[in-house]
Amino acid sequence: MDLKRRIVDELAAGRARSLDLLEPLAPEDLVRQHSPLMSPLIWDLAHIGNYEDLWLLRAVGVDGVGPHLDDTYDAFRHPRRDRPSLDLLDRTATGRYLTDVRSRAVDRLDAVSLDVESPLLRDGFVYGMVVQHEHQHDETMLATLNLMAAPGYRPALLPTPAARAAAPAEVLVEAGPFVMGTSDEPWAYDNERPAHVVDLPAFWIDAAPVTNGQYAEFVAAGGYDDPRWWVQDGWAWRQEAGLEHPQFWQRTGDGWCHRRFGWDEPLAAAEPVQHVCWYEADAYARWAGKRLPTEAEWEKAAAWDPVAECHRRYPWGDGPIERADGSPANGSAGYGSARGGALAALANLDQRHFGPAAVGAYPAGASAYGCVQMLGDVWEWTSSDFRPYPGFAAYPYREYSEVFFGPEYKVLRGGSWATHPTVARTTFRNWDYPIRRQIFAGFRCARDPDGGGR
Numbered sequence: 485m486d487l488k489r490r491i492v493d494e495l496a497a498g499r500a501r502s503l504d505l506l507e508p509l510a511p512e513d514l515v516r517q518h519s520p521l522m523s524p525l526i527w528d529l530a531h532i533g534n535y536e537d538l539w540l541l542r543a544v545g546v547d548g549v550g551p552h553l554d555d556t557y558d559a560f561r562h563p564r565r566d567r568p569s570l571d572l573l574d575r576t577a578t579g580r581y582l583t584d585v586r587s588r589a590v591d592r593l594d595a596v597s598l599d600v601e602s603p604l605l606r607d608g609f610v611y612g613m614v615v616q617h618e619h620q621h622d623e624t625m626l627a628t629l630n631l632m633a634a635p636g637y638r639p640a641l642l643p644t645p646a647a648r649a650a651a652p653a654e655v656l657v658e659a660g661p662f663v664m665g666t667s668d669e670p671w672a673y674d675n676e677r678p679a680h681v682v683d684l685p686a687f688w689i690d691a692a693p694v695t696n697g698q699y700a701e702f703v704a705a706g707g708y709d710d711p712r713w714w715v716q717d718g719w720a721w722r723q724e725a726g727l728e729h730p731q732f733w734q735r736t737g738d739g740w741c742h743r744r745f746g747w748d749e750p751l752a753a754a755e756p757v758q759h760v761c762w763y764e765a766d767a768y769a770r771w772a773g774k775r776l777p778t779e780a781e782w783e784k785a786a787a788w789d790p791v792a793e794c795h796r797r798y799p800w801g802d803g804p805i806e807r808a809d810g811s812p813a814n815g816s817a818g819y820g821s822a823r824g825g826a827l828a829a830l831a832n833l834d835q836r837h838f839g840p841a842a843v844g845a846y847p848a849g850a851s852a853y854g855c856v857q858m859l860g861d862v863w864e865w866t867s868s869d870f871r872p873y874p875g876f877a878a879y880p881y882r883e884y885s886e887v888f889f890g891p892e893y894k895v896l897r898g899g900s901w902a903t904h905p906t907v908a909r910t911t912f913r914n915w916d917y918p919i920r921r922q923i924f925a926g927f928r929c930a931r932d933p934d935g936g937g938r
């Protein structure tokens with residue numbers, strides 16, 4: 485498909501998704517802060533427009549619509565807890581701002597060349613960046629909606645698919661080199677670049693994410709009361725924050741229920757556990773005689789094809805992800821139509837079910853090594869700190885990745901049920917503090933061939 489046509493369609497699909505998510509909300513729920521960890525939803529929405537104003541208008545040579553709004557909607561100038569006190573645009577003004585910016589951005593796209601030396605425009609990079617930014621904020625907004633108090637937000641749900649095939653418990657990834665990261669994915673972020681060879685010793689990795697049922701065994705075994713399983717900082721945090729089980733779990737007699745979008749449901753034992761912080765994931769792994777995979781191990785298990793000796797864009801192969809009619813899901817038509825088709829059999833993305841699906845629900849989405857559900861369902865914590873790859877160059881701005889490099893942040897991989905297909909790929913890197921639990925994150929375990937963790 486023509487690249488400009490695809491960009492226009494992707495921009496439209498992202499916007500439809502943002503507006504669909506917020507459409508059911510009462511005005512007061514748009515401006516209220518539902519958690520000090522999150523922005524008021526109306527801030528996210530206008531920030532999406534301001535980012536587009538900066539990058540698809542001013543950065544490509546035309547006047548912006550709202551330079552006077554830059555301070556209010558600059559994520560680096562105002563931490564989330566302070567955003568409710570800003571002078572925010574109301575719903576109507578936000579809608580007008582978004583529409584004005586979009587119409588000028590599409591006009592400008594018409595006039596520019598995408599086949600140029602400028603790295604900003606080449607292959608539509610800056611448009612891909614803005615599309616992905618909107619989808620990433622949509623996932624953040626879903627985390628906010630999930631924190632809203634009861635009776636909460638009730639999305640239209642499609643039932644999650646049941647397990648179709650039992651995966652083996654673990655798979656062995658033999659020793660050897662593989663290619664990590666990418667140099668040729670046009671819309672990849674700077675932190676995914678460049679492609680480089682990493683030589684790993686052999687390791688075992690769980691074929692599927694750890695489930696609620698498995699995690700409940702750790703809770704029942706007193707895992708939260710035994711400092712042996714926790715790193716020192718994690719034990720201190722477990723005590724300070726009073727952690728006793730994953731966020732949103734509540735005891736019900738002899739079992740558990742969990743709260744989703746403000747509604748209590750029986751705990752789904754077969755689904756991947758979510759809303760655990762890195763410290764909890766790490767403690768579970770140690771209790772199970774294992775460890776978290778490194779980021780490199782995760783990517784090799786997800787992306788490397790040891791027979792063809794090539795790196796796959798998705799665990800099941802290279803893209804684009806196709807719909808049933810053969811057209812690419814990450815392009816063309818509107819947002820709604822991208823939600824069906826072949827992708828639905830491969831991975832749980834795009835809030836199709838507003839929650840994770842049972843382990844074993846996507847056998848067709850397995851990686852070359854036989855790992856399932858590596859994209860979608862839950863982000864997966866890895867043991868790795870967020871660091872630059874060898875040869876990293878910040879682009880197009882330091883605040884996307886570089887200012888976050890260091891030991892404070894742990895890397896998450898794979899994408900969740902709330903991640904859009906345009907953002908989901910085996911090289912994509914997410915990162916967060918090891919105490920964060922509101923994100924849609926779980927984990928799988930790994931171990932060395934000679935026994936347990938290291």
Ligand SMILES: [Fe+2]
Pocket residue numbers: 531535559617621
């Ligand atoms: Fe942002």
